[in-house]
């Protein structure tokens with residue numbers, strides 16, 4: 001084996017960008033022939049039910065949840081590196097997390113939309129903005145997501161300064177210590193998208209995000225790592241807008257395939273990890 005990529009896209013805008021993504025994103029992944037998981041906000045799914053039902057008919061696209069209204073499950077406090085500007089701040093940037101009551105009612109509403117539109121509940125959840133340690137330090141929130149049926153989480157997507165990149169040495173693991181050994185955290189590694197790479201790295205104007213991604217792919221293959229790779233539907237209303245991302249999607253997917261890296265959707269990866277765990281226990 002030469003590593004695994006879990007490609008996940010947050011389809012969250014609840015406007016024409018999301019619809020554009022269901023068209024151009026779907027076409028691109030079908031052309032590439034690799035599986036991808038779309039984490040859709042309930043609000044987006046509710047607004048465009050037909051477009052997402054059509055996307056899920058593709059064997060390559062799996063739809064999972066990104067909360068109903070894009071609420072933060074935890075507060076984030078970004079410590080801006082010396083001399084940098086991140087989210088217009090030079091020292092700290094804070095964004096407050098929702099209360100437990102808000103989280104429970106938002107996620108219930110999100111599951112209700114999945115049932116109405118797709119006839120099933122979501123089993124995987126991406127936490128908006130993502131957090132250091134995911135929900136590892138919040139067993140109270142884990143209790144809520146467990147009760148609502150989520151089994152795979154993508155909530156660990158920041159480092160100890162609530163910044164990025166998230167290093168590959170932090171690999172997926174079950175929330176066993178917290179008392180939820182059946183809930184798996186898959187993280188979001190590296191930068192959460194091209195715009196975050198620009199925000200945190202301030203690269204030279206001619207630097208290409210995909211060249212950075214290729215270096216990550218080299219490490220994934222050499223060290224047989226799992227890489228949870230993230231992108232968004234932002235700016236994807238038109239074919240031209242989508243191509244800002246489509247170009248690097250195609251280039252990194254082909255590069256990774258040449259290295260022998262495999263692509264998995266989230267439930268297949270969860271099942272594999274659960275079987276491995278059961279095997280170890282037996």
Ligand SMILES: [Zn+2]
Nearest residue numbers: 010012128129
């Ligand atoms: Zn999001």
